[in-house]
Amino acid sequence: MTLASLSAARILLIIGGGVAAYKALDLIRRLRERGASVRVIMTQAAKHFIAPLSAAALSGQKVYDDLFSLTDEAEMGHIELSREADLLVVAPATADLIARMAHGLAHDMATTALLATDKRALIAPAMNLRMWLHPATQRNVALLEKDGVLFVGPMDGEMACGEFGPGRMAEPLEIVAAVEAALTKPTVIPLPAGARGKAAGRSGVLSGRRVLVTSGPTYEAIDPVRFLANRSSGRQGHAIAEAAREAGAAVTLVSGPVAIADPLDIETVHVESARDMLKAVEKALPADIFIAAAAVADWRIAEPGAAKLKKGRGKPPALELVENPDILATIAAAAGKRPRLVVGFAAETENLLANARAKLAAKKADLIVANDVGAASGVFGGKANLVHLVSKDGVESWPSMDKREVAARLISRLAMMLGADS
Ligand code: CTP
Numbered sequence: 454m455t456l457a458s459l460s461a462a463r464i465l466l467i468i469g470g471g472v473a474a475y476k477a478l479d480l481i482r483r484l485r486e487r488g489a490s491v492r493v494i495m496t497q498a499a500k501h502f503i504a505p506l507s508a509a510a511l512s513g514q515k516v517y518d519d520l521f522s523l524t525d526e527a528e529m530g531h532i533e534l535s536r537e538a539d540l541l542v543v544a545p546a547t548a549d550l551i552a553r554m555a556h557g558l559a560h561d562m563a564t565t566a567l568l569a570t571d572k573r574a575l576i577a578p579a580m581n582l583r584m585w586l587h588p589a590t591q592r593n594v595a596l597l598e599k600d601g602v603l604f605v606g607p608m609d610g611e612m613a614c615g616e617f618g619p620g621r622m623a624e625p626l627e628i629v630a631a632v633e634a635a636l637t638k639p640t641v642i643p644l645p646a647g648a649r650g651k652a653a654g655r656s657g658v659l660s661g662r663r664v665l666v667t668s669g670p671t672y673e674a675i676d677p678v679r680f681l682a683n684r685s686s687g688r689q690g691h692a693i694a695e696a697a698r699e700a701g702a703a704v705t706l707v708s709g710p711v712a713i714a715d716p717l718d719i720e721t722v723h724v725e726s727a728r729d730m731l732k733a734v735e736k737a738l739p740a741d742i743f744i745a746a747a748a749v750a751d752w753r754i755a756e757p758g759a760a761k762l763k764k765g766r767g768k769p770p771a772l773e774l775v776e777n778p779d780i781l782a783t784i785a786a787a788a789g790k791r792p793r794l795v796v797g798f799a800a801e802t803e804n805l806l807a808n809a810r811a812k813l814a815a816k817k818a819d820l821i822v823a824n825d826v827g828a829a830s831g832v833f834g835g836k837a838n839l840v841h842l843v844s845k846d847g848v849e850s851w852p853s854m855d856k857r858e859v860a861a862r863l864i865s866r867l868a869m870m871l872g873a874d875s
Contacts, residue, residue: 459629460488461836462636463855465538465570467563468508470498472613473545473579473622478503480544480625481511487629492534494518496550496563517562531562535570537855540640542632543567545579545622548590554602555593573640575603575631579622581614601642605631643717657701658868664697665740665792666690667747667780669709671727675772676758680725683748687711689798689838690746692860694719697742700864705737709747726753727777734780735787742867743792745781746822748800753777785817794867799823799843809843819870820844822863842866 464484468477477499481491493508494517505516517534535541543550543563550563554576559565567574576597584590585607598604606623623631668690672680687708694706695716706721707730715721722733727749734743752774762770785795797818799809802825809823821843838859842849851862 459484459633459636462489462540462632463538464489464491464632465535465541465566465572466491466493466512467541467543467550467566468493468495468499468503469543469545469547469550469563469579470496470501471545471547471579471622472502474499474502476622476625477544478507478511480542480628481508483625483629484632485512489632490514492517492538494534494563494566496561498547498549519562531565532569533858533861535566536572537857538570538572540572540632540635541567541570541574542577542628543574544577544628546576547578548580548584548587551576551578551590551597552593555596571642571644573601573603573635573642575605575628575635577605577623577628577631578607578620580607580620582616582618582620585620586618603631603635641717657699658865659697659742659871660701662702662741662871663739664694664702664704664742664744665707665734665737666694666697666704666744667707667709667730667734667749668694669711670748671709671730671750671777672725673727673750673753673777674725674757675754676760676762678761681750681752681754682710683750685709685711685748687713688836689856689859690744691716692857693744693746693863694721696857696860696864697744699861700868702742705740707733707737707747709749726750727780728753731778731780731783734784738784738787738790738792740792741871742794742796743781743784744796744863744867745784746798747780749780750777779816781818782816794819794870796820796822796863796867800826802827806841806843806848809841813843813845820867822859 468474484491491512492514493512495505509516553564554567557568559568605628607619608621608623609619610621611617669687670683670685672682674680691713694704698704698719704719706719708721708723724730724733755773755775781797795818797816799812799821801808805823805825809821813821823841823843824838836856837853838856839853840851840859
């Protein structure tokens with residue numbers, strides 16, 4: 454995925470311990486002014502230069518600094534933290550931080566996030582010119598460049614120590630420009646071929662399981678050029694497929710037409726209509742978990758025009774609608790083939806929980822993820838989601854979070870349910 458601009462970009466800013474750390478505060482402001490969200494990790498050394506509270510106030514988010522804080526890990530683990538971002542920015546990147554990055558050391562939150570991430574890092578070095586020019590630093594910089602790490606600066610200029618030369622950190626706006634340039638290219642670093650299966654097979658909570666996910670809208674033809682559809686972006690469904698794969702499952706994603714890329718290493722079946730989606734889902738069975746995240750069109754046109762419908766021939770055409778098959782209900786009732794867990798979504802604009810409970814019963818699902826898709830919520834097409842998990846055991850409401858976070862939590866919840874069930 455590439456992002457055309459900073460608006461809606463998610464940046465993980467790692468602040469190292471150097472005099473230039475104060476400029477990182479201005480950088481947070483500049484990034485946020487342009488619509489980016491910024492989460493901050495500070496090294497222990499950075500805290501000698503600036504207060505975490507300043508970074509928290511400017512970013513509007515909690516600042517992370519301690520790898521072993523159980524509270525932080527419960528809220529958002531360091532892996533999740535490093536992966537929900539579109540780009541990691543290290544500013545200031547001290548000689549020590551650069552050395553630790555180059556050698557894959559990971560004994561604090563900053564370096565662990567840098568090692569665990571699946572996104573590119575852009576670093577803004579800042580140090581005394583002797584330290585910058587030292588062969589050890591230059592060797593480390595060359596290693597990082599070879600690894601695909603992006604650099605902005607250092608600039609020539611007068612330094613806090615009074616010397617003049619290369620080593621001064623790029624100014625916040627120069628860093629912003631470099632971030633914008635970095636976001637015009639894909640920022641996800643793919644795993645080496647074949648690595649995923651091995652890694653996932655060892656440790657994933659869903660390893661050995663099959664997960665089937667529907668995503669996106671369906672298109673129902675009116676004639677060869679027109680169709681009925683809805684505003685689903687496919688982001689939530691695709692994120693669920695990715696989270697299931699991250700958890701080690703073998704995943705099949707059946708997707709309606711969407712503008713986002715197929716997830717890496719996931720078998721993705723492309724369909725248009727609800728009936729085709731049902732066929733593709735039935736073909737992909739058996740599965741341990743079925744998650745119906747698609748916004749399936751409830752109706753289709755009874756008799757789509759074989760040729761383009763033309764205007765000016767009397768009255769506008771009367772489009773007769775017929776109901777589409779309900780994929781979720783069909784799969785939940787599939788004798789002998791019903792996945793152990795069947796999960797649906799309830800996209801509602803009113804009476805959210807009552808409608809979700811009704812869908813749980815009517816469609817015989819094990820869990821309904823209810824979300825408010827009224828225009829004001831910005832959920833359809835947006836990156837965040839506010840959901841309630843409705844099951845026979847009751848309702849659990851989650852705070853508003855990124856769709857990828859909803860996906861990761863949903864998958865770990867389903868893994869637990871599957872575990873408890875077997
Ligand atoms: N769903 C499905 N097949 C359909 C319609 C819906 O599989 N033909 C699934 C969706 O993927 C979702 C759940 O059913 O998991 C609920 O979808 P939603 O559109 O909220 O509900 P509907 O059943 O269509 O009911 P209504 O539109 O009347 O609210």
